[in-house]
Amino acid sequence: MKDVRITHIGGPTVLIEVHGWRLLTDPTFDAPGRRYTFGWGTSSRKLTGPAIAAADLAPIDAVLLTHDHHADNLDDAGRALLATVGTVVTTTSGARRLGAGRGLTPWAGTVLNEPGRPAIEITATPCRHGPPLSHPITGDVIGFALRWESQDHGALWISGDTVLYDGVRQVAGLVEVDLALLHLGGVRFPVTGPLRYTMTATDAVELCRLVRPRTVIPVHYEGWQHFRQGRAAAEQAFAAAPDVRVRWLPLGIGTDVAE
Template structure:
């Protein structure tokens, strides 16, 4: 029997996935109020998460694309990691986090079973900025989640680059969760640090994804692109009907 899936978007790149008996959270940014996060590249949050950490069910698995930026892992999110059964992330992040965090290299797979539900998680390539900025942005990973009912792809924070093309060659993607927002910072000018809507549409074509769910495009000042660009990019005839927007805080069936 295929696993039923319920998805709840909590804001930014944070999604609660209930896959059969398995409960999964992605990139926990769960602080409830607008805030400034001082860092080498300061971030400003303009709206809090749709649900509090205390409202979440027990978590079997957290998929963390990277640990160095507050829009993917904030103060409340770090507290949630401590109670999760397993955290899969990059090897570098796992070394910093310790505990139940495990690092996966690109294309490495980990199988996770809870009750009668088994999923196979494969780390996928991601690059959080132009070539040559990796020393500043840090390493990032995406994930492919294979379950009895199909295959999900979670991009992580990435720009469009050739390594992403192999994902669609290796996997038959049913639903793609794409981190968009076209992130820019005053200090780095025209350099982009996440996908634009147009680049997300091109990636959707390469993946062959039947459904695309946009994430990571609002509630932070460094997301510079008008969200209306997402609908425009996916209005192309070959992508018609693929885009699905989630209402934050509302559980929906995939």
């Protein structure tokens, strides 16, 4: 993918720089140490802070917020940052709760326009943030497929927090993907036992063999107690799948993503 720089800041938080645009995903900038509740008896402690402070990122043109109601995707410092950003794209229920932003349902779209820059088309993709029938508890979540005119090999796709299920498999038939930012971590909570709320690397391999991205960048695998599969375990799973091209980014360092 030409002329794209990705900076992994921590957890799901990524800065995407493309043709003058500065887009931020799921802003999480609180200091480590605090425990957050996620509802229905679930909670987790943040273990590491962001690799870059929010104050050092300005300006941000738009935030792509997969969901607003879990602190590992939007914490207090992230909420404060939203007030400084011109555009927030999120779920329809999230936009209502925030009182602002462009709310999307799966497969709906919007466009970012700015003079002197190429338009970026954003399409929301499906997510299910847990096992079957968990939606009333886990709430609405979306991913994002980003397209702009100079792309040669397809979209930049952000999976969002999701397990592997038929909805996310639809991406394979509807979106040509060049670069995929996949939310991993194999999230589990003691109170719900073996149930998972995000993909493991094994799930990601299965999904990638359907979607066939040219490059995969893992995110959302470190920094929290409830992320149960870290980088080392994920690397082992990806090593058994040489047909999936994985690129691990250093935290806090902008990386040019070339073809």
